[in-house]
Amino acid sequence: MTEPIAKGSSETGRVEAFSDGVFAIAITLLVLEIQVPQPEVTGHGSTLLPALLSLWPSYLGYLISFITIGIMWVNHHSMFVLIQRTDRYFLLISVFFLMCIAFLPFPTAVLAEYLADPKGRRVAVAFYSATFVLIALAYNAVWWYAARGGRLLHRKADREAVETISKRYLVGPVAYGLSFVLAFVNPWASLAVHGLLITFYILPVRKPTASRPAI
């Protein structure tokens, strides 16, 4: 009885570790996009404080991107409680998903560079939201492939939980699609959708009970 469990755990173990690696690196690289104010710009430090404050778009981009990836990591974690097996196509879809995650530092840097700029703001926010549409679609693809017909799930995976998760994940692409459209109308409203989604995904799928943990 022990062997299949051990095998299953090692099977998803490596894709979990690899995903965690890409999550961790992409999330940590975000800071490299924040540029140190150069001495020529700050009068050799005499205006360093306002210069640091004027980097607020960089801090905001860092905050949204970091927390969103962080929550995705937490949910990815919940997902793999239910997934027991892997196969080639699952690994390949995971690679595609990770490619979208790893791309995020670039649109975040574009956002940071142009958010304070009325002429570039719309395109920058739209580009940022479009990346999240792609990430959310890829995230759903990973889950759909694993969950469809219970293909890669634990046999005992709670059916209700699986359906709740499926519905919940679908909110992502729709909401990010909305934020993409909103970017052309009002970039700030578009970013507000990102904030709302963070709040939505922080909430657990269901309250934990004595017999069932929160997922």
Place this chain on the structure above:
Amino acid sequence: MTEPIAKGSSETGRVEAFSDGVFAIAITLLVLEIQVPQPEVTGHGSTLLPALLSLWPSYLGYLISFITIGIMWVNHHSMFVLIQRTDRYFLLISVFFLMCIAFLPFPTAVLAEYLADPKGRRVAVAFYSATFVLIALAYNAVWWYAARGGRLLHRKADREAVETISKRYLVGPVAYGLSFVLAFVNPWASLAVHGLLITFYILPVRKPTASRPAI
């Protein structure tokens, strides 16, 4: 009896691995902030030695940030000897904590750029210390959430050790708060507090005995 233990270990396993990943990456990215002296500046190498020596603020920033994160990693390690379970909120607080850690290369680079500059030094050191106030608060939040009422701890977790750790961790925000204030008075004294805190946290909580290991 075996299952809960195995489950527990795998439960904290992934958050430990992810934290270690972010710790390792943030700590290793610090070196990217040290700029190679350009050939135009060093007369094509004829003044390379003084140019390398004049980078001492970069080396100092690298040293303090690396060792402080390293010690935090060691203590994080000790913390997870006592923590057995995770839940969604714990993971989210951990994400917030890691966001603060991953931000550190930026204030370190600001420090390196302006430490030798009398006009920017105060703000640079204050910004650096302020980041550590945030890191220390987030670190305490991770511990408090897990330890409060023994929420996520091992049932057999040594109560005395838990209380000692709780007190000890509180030193961080207070001392870094002090170094933040000191930065405006005397930046060197402020950095000295960082050095003292490193010494403080290197010491074990209690001497190891035959029956109890150092923590």
Place this chain on the structure above:
Amino acid sequence: MTEPIAKGSSETGRVEAFSDGVFAIAITLLVLEIQVPQPEVTGHGSTLLPALLSLWPSYLGYLISFITIGIMWVNHHSMFVLIQRTDRYFLLISVFFLMCIAFLPFPTAVLAEYLADPKGRRVAVAFYSATFVLIALAYNAVWWYAARGGRLLHRKADREAVETISKRYLVGPVAYGLSFVLAFVNPWASLAVHGLLITFYILPVRKPTASRPAI
């Protein structure tokens, strides 16, 4: 009976983890090569959209490099299902292989910089293909060393699978060699070979059956 298995798994465990680390980092660093269009170039954002579109060589390089490394990671994963042991020379060959993988962000950046430029295109694509020739040869060396005479394989490793893999991996150096030569004739045809190889390696070695999983 349990011990040898546990030992074997721990033996390859660390090289798998280290390889995964280098794979994950190299793949994630690719995004750093994409440069944010500067405000001076985009008229402070008024031409941000065309500026983002003109970065297509960067996106293409990111796409090909990411997916190719991703597939290599998946196949590396399949390889280690069959490999049970390690020795010093195997680890050293793995280090050499990882050195080639970790180098990839550089030729990818060269490709992105010169692909749209008729004068530099041939050399850039040839340099990119030459790197893949080296990667493919190193990948084969890792496998050959492990598989030759079953040196490091599981005793029960399916012989037919081993031979199929051996033949399949040989396609890599030959096809990348071809894409290297083609680069001087027609750089686009050379890149098309990269696309074909991605398709080829996505297909499983054999259809999974009830008794044998896909590899």
Place this chain on the structure above:
Amino acid sequence: MTEPIAKGSSETGRVEAFSDGVFAIAITLLVLEIQVPQPEVTGHGSTLLPALLSLWPSYLGYLISFITIGIMWVNHHSMFVLIQRTDRYFLLISVFFLMCIAFLPFPTAVLAEYLADPKGRRVAVAFYSATFVLIALAYNAVWWYAARGGRLLHRKADREAVETISKRYLVGPVAYGLSFVLAFVNPWASLAVHGLLITFYILPVRKPTASRPAI
């Protein structure tokens, strides 16, 4: 009987994983120091090939640093076959060692920038060798702390192997010290010492026999 073993393995597990993370990141960051030749310098690509060839000091630095860290990783791996336990001081010494490893991309970049330059070459090679003296000393400190009186070793650790390793590791600081001195006399001879050390550390400590694996 099972528990102490499981505990021991998990005890060194996290420091091994963290070390592997820093090794993997430092090694992979090396490529970031290689600069893409800019279009202004290469006549928009017409002199791309000679420009890529003129980067040979970067390739050489990448090669030496990557392989040396890679071999250190392999030997670190052998070291942890013998080490069973950790304690606070061991972790702190490990942090110090990793700080030296993670610093390496900087002297490698300095070497790449000034190796082709007769005026800066001596200082660049000496700085590079000095870093390796530090790394080798820190590496020895990790081993000495663990091995002294068998402090953290397996009880059954082969005594002869422990002594052979101790002697072998001492070669590092001495040889790198020599290469440091040589840098001022003849930088190429100094780099040759790095090459010889790579060859020396590639050889196993002893031939594997039926009863004893190579270490």
